[in-house]
Amino acid sequence: MRLAQGIILDKEKTFGLLKFSALRREVFLQNEDGTVSSEVKERTYDLKSKEQGRMIQVSIPASIPLKEFDYNAEVEMVNPVADTVANATFRGADVDWFIKADDLVLKGKAAPIGDKSVKKPVDKGK
Amino acid sequence: MELKYVIPNMEKTFGNLEYAGEGKVEQRRVNGRMTTLSRSYNLYSDVQRADDIEVVLPQEAGEKFFEHEEKVKLVNARITAEGYKIGDRGFTNYKLHADDIVKA
Secondary structure (H helix, E strand, O other), X not given: OOOOOOEEEOHHHHHOOEEEEEEEEEEEEEOOOOOEXXXXXXXXXXXXXXXXXXXXXXXXXXXXXXXXXXOOOEEEEEOOEEEEEEEEOOOOEEEEEEEEOOEEEEOOOXXXXXXXXXXXXXXXXX | OOOOOEOEOHHHHHOOEEEEEEEEEEEEEEOOEEEEEEEEEEEEXXXXXXXXXXXXXXXXXXXXXXXXXXXXXXXXXXXXXXXXXXXXXXXXXXXXXXXXXXXX
């Protein structure tokens, strides 16, 4: 089935305890001519997930400043959304999950809900 | 990346579920005898209206009998994903697994 309306996760049951590991990559916007610009679109972080028993990756929009938590700091995702991409292979297709979230915060120190004013895009000097 | 499964927030992802009917039974021959591995059932969701919801229950759950459009809920639901392709393009097929179906 397709689940066209998307999947809303139960983050506690799906991921369990999450520990911060590292910044994995920064994705840059593309210029009109297809070259890579210096403007960051999103940042992907590696987190250790207890329930999944592996490292997971979560992408946070660039309007959230760079997160520099300590290694193994307990963190929490804000509004995580999971989706998949399928790639055709020589026989059948492979599926990869990916997770996007609004923010990444230290556990128990959640940012005030609905406080969008803090999230206004920071002007990155080009 | 790979995930073993994801656990949906049932309320937000599926809303109210209604029983639609039985689906396929997966059987395999073990020592010359047919044994049931899993049974699938179709459900209607008032959130995911595009397709019906196909849920797979393990053999231990036994056979289920409900009235058509009877309100039901799932026990320990989890979602996995597998791929299929049409031509050169890949698509995702979500599979919903649960331990049991009970009356809501």
